[in-house]
Amino acid sequence: MSKGARKKRSTRPWQNPDAMRGLGDLLAPAGDVDDELELDGYEVKRVDGERAVKDYVCPECGNTVPAGESHVVVWPVADNDLRRHWHRHCWRLEVRRSSGADA
Numbered sequence: 107m108s109k110g111a112r113k114k115r116s117t118r119p120w121q122n123p124d125a126m127r128g129l130g131d132l133l134a135p136a137g138d139v140d141d142e143l144e145l146d147g148y149e150v151k152r153v154d155g156e157r158a159v160k161d162y163v164c165p166e167c168g169n170t171v172p173a174g175e176s177h178v179v180v181w182p183v184a185d186n187d188l189r190r191h192w193h194r195h196c197w198r199l200e201v202r203r204s205s206g207a208d209a
């Protein structure tokens with residue numbers, strides 16, 4: 107976890123590697139998540155669409171995470187019985203909320 111690597115927004119988007127993150131998401135190997143999806147105290151793993159063979163219910167929005175959709179599986183480090191499958195965007199919101207980025 108490298109939290110200190112945040113850059114200021116002074117660089118132009120096309121010069122900023124962070125702006126390419128959306129593309130990087132598509133190319134990243136299975137199991138890796140970007141900093142944006144990391145949250146202290148939790149393990150976060152990406153599940154690729156082709157490995158998502160079951161439907162799950164997202165704890166954030168209550169909607170189905172359908173089989174075949176890339177998503178993340180998240181559990182507290184202290185208790186991996188509490189694994190949950192989240193939509194990526196839902197987990198991202200949760201991370202933002204929990205890390206107080208909007209405060």
Ligand SMILES: [Zn+2]
Binds near residue numbers: 165166168192193196
């Ligand atoms: Zn959701």
